[in-house]
Amino acid sequence: MIPLNILDYSLIDEGNNARDALLQTVELAKLADQLGYNRYWVPEQHHAFSIASSTPEMLMMYLASRTKRIRIGSGGVMLPHYSPYKVAENFRMLEAIHPNRIDLGIGNSPGGRLVNQVLNEEKEERLSYEQLVKDVLKYLTDDTSSEHRFQNLIATPVTPTKPEIWMLGAGGQSTKIAAEHGLSLTYAHFVKPLDNGIDVIADYKKHFRPSVFQKKPNSAIAVFTIIAETKEEAEELALAFDDWMVSLETAKNPLYFPSVETAKKQEYSSFEKKKIERTRKKAIIGDAQYVKEELIKLKAYYQVEEVTIIPNFPGAANRMKGIELLAKAFDLLE
Known part of the structure; x- marks a missing residue:
């Protein structure tokens, strides 16, 4: 069975507000917990009016308390903005309350100039x-023997278990860091659906060094996914995705x-239409069986262990129906 994950942007649908979205x-x-999904992630998105998830750690604590099994x-x-020590403390607190259920995904996006x-x-x-x-890894392992500028400093609370660490990106530095330090890696197909993605994953696996966090390579791909009862319904939902994405892309x-x-x-210029064509390559759109088949192909293409869907389509009821249809197609509960 393919481990199937969800990255939920906490979209603020037209007519709703941030509280509704959260x-x-x-x-x-x-x-998702009930349906058998493996992981449920939320992003760090700043100054994004249509997305409610700006502080993932706070949202994670609430989600973990309202779910039972799912990671x-x-x-x-976005680590460059923060103190590694404080990040380690935040995630140790999460891990202390919800042991063996917490993932720390680390990214490097600046989030815009301002x-x-x-x-x-x-x-x-x-x-x-x-x-x-x-530094984050040092503080999450209680390592006081290795040489470090803050050698004797330990992040509290001290916990017997550790969060899983994932490097997020589309190649480059994230791949190198994940491999050299024995961490998991998620490739952002939804950012760069390029042919060299398979080289990124292959390079990660080739240079992977086992660590206390991960004994063997563990990788995933993340892709925009729109699922409905029929292909026609999915294509209609995708019109809203197109409109949202072209706004962001421009x-x-x-x-x-x-x-x-x-x-x-909406009426689009020729430039905007080309943007829509390009963003469609970042998404899988269709009924559950079609989406399942395409996700399986994508997993095989990249040679990854897990798949993460990003259900960016309109309406909470539609998103709930979509992940339910996909879970049934994959027989997640069997």
Whole structure:
């Protein structure tokens, strides 16, 4: 059976507000837990008016308390903005309360010029991304024997278990860090659906070094996924996805995730139409059986162990129905 995961953006649908979106995320997580999904992640998205998840750690604590089995994670924490020590403390607190259910996904996205500026205001020096990751790992392992500038410092609370650590990215530095430090890796197909993605995963596996976090390579791909009863229904839902994505791709900041009705009224320039064509390559759209087959093909293509779907389509009821249809197609509960 393929381990199937969900990355939920906590979309603020047209006509809803942030509270509505976050409560809908809770219900979607509870359903995913019941349906047999493996992991449920939430992102760190700043100054994004149509997305409610800006602080994944806080949302994770609530989701973990409202679910029973499913692993809860960040997709991810943008580490360059923060103190590695504080990140380790946050995730040790999560792990202390919900042992063996917490994933720390680490990313490197600056989040836009102004966001990057305000989150790093008055910082005179910045550590390299790899050093930040090394620091987090040090604080999560109680290592006081290896040479470190804060050698005797331990992050509390001390826990007998550790969160799983995932490096998130589309190649480059994240792949190198994940391999050298024995961490799991998620490839962002939804960002770069490129042919060299298979080389990224292959390079990770080739250079992987076992660690206390992961004894053997463990990888996943993440892809936008739109699932409905029929292909025609899925294509209609995808119109809203197209409209939302073209706004983001043309540097707009939509106030909400549009409805299908709103999307149908849009008229696009030739430039915007080309953007839509390109973003469609980042998504799988169709009925549950078709989506299942395409996800299996994608897993085989990349040679990964897990698959993460991103159900960015309109309507909480539609998203709940979509993940239920897919779970049945995969026989997750058997």
